[in-house]
Amino acid sequence: MAQVNKAAEKPSKFEIAANARSLMRRALKGSLATVDAASGYPYASLITLATDPEGAPVFLISTLARHTANLLKDTRASILVDATGALADPLQGARVTISGRAEKAAEDGARRRFLARHPEADFYADFPDFSFWRLKVEGAHYIGGFGRIFDLDPEDLLVPIAAAAVLVEGESDIVGHMNEDHADAISLYATALAGGAPGAWRMTGIDPEGCDIVLDGETSRILFAKSVTSPGEARNELVRLANEARARLA
Known part of the structure; x- marks a missing residue:
């Protein structure tokens, strides 16, 4: 029986980084993890996503939301982008967790890019409690199934x-x-x-x-x-x- 070259099967970091960038660019939603301002525990919530020209996640959130209150106290955050879809074994699918610090985004570019992907948000984007935010990427952890696990740096993820x-x-x-x-x-x-x-x-x-x-x-x-x-x-x-x-x- 012919032996399988395991080294040849393992993707390069270049390939993994390209996959991670693609996941980020294609994502319409993600799980935002913040540090809960009251309890100090991690708090995860669902948000809709776009990206800025570099590829950093951009999102629109309200000051009435718990995750916004958390970010106003502690800007550390991470966003999980899950592309496992309807796989029978989702652990074999691709996902990436991007970590960094959240900051208010420049209104013009973030607004246009976000609303182009989420036109329904145009209804509430101008409400006084809503604002656009950007995750300043400091790193990421990519999992693409068994044996496809990489830590990535900002230069791997951003254009x-x-x-x-x-x-x-x-x-x-x-x-x-x-x-x-x-x-x-x-x-x-x-x-x-x-x-x-x-x-x-x-x-x-x-x-x-x-x-x-x-x-x-x-x-x-x-x-x-x-x-x-x-x-x-x-x-x-x-x-x-x-x-x-x-x-x-x-």
């Missing part, structure tokens, strides 16, 4: 954007243009490149590593072949992806 200031500044225009004028291309990305179901997919964000698209509670991450740092480079890569998608369908 550098220092050289992509023009892209970040123009993100709203790019996303709006794609959704209004190139919905067919977005649908091609979803179906031909990501294996998604046909439908009116929308783009919610773009960053140097790729773009995020959503449809009726489903999300997908479309990766670029190379890092982009400007609207022009992003356009070229989006056109290339559309051509690749058409070629696959043909």
Whole structure:
């Protein structure tokens, strides 16, 4: 009987980090763990999620919520993103716990990115007790099933954007243009490149590593072949992806 090379089966940290980033980008919800202000015990709650251009978790919470009161006293927090879905054995599925300190997020970018993924939140986003927060990532623990356990550093999880200031500044225009004028291309990305179901997919964000698209509670991450740092480079890569998608369908 041929022997199995266990070393060859073990994924590299690069692969694990890519998987963790994808989980974070695709997550619509997560479990937020805070330090309870009254008891000092861990307190876990459900929140809806988006990410900023770097990939850090962004969320909208109310001062009336217990987790917000906790964060106002102690900013330490962690967020569990669970992608195990309906697996018969969820312990064989992928999940990542991101740890760091929560802070108020810049209103403009966080608001646009969050509401693009959670349009229903537009109803209460302007209530005076609600505000956008961001988890300043300090590390993460990724589990992708048996033997796939890694600790990750911020540089493993976040996409550098220092050289992509023009892209970040123009993100709203790019996303709006794609959704209004190139919905067919977005649908091609979803179906031909990501294996998604046909439908009116929308783009919610773009960053140097790729773009995020959503449809009726489903999300997908479309990766670029190379890092982009400007609207022009992003356009070229989006056109290339559309051509690749058409070629696959043909």
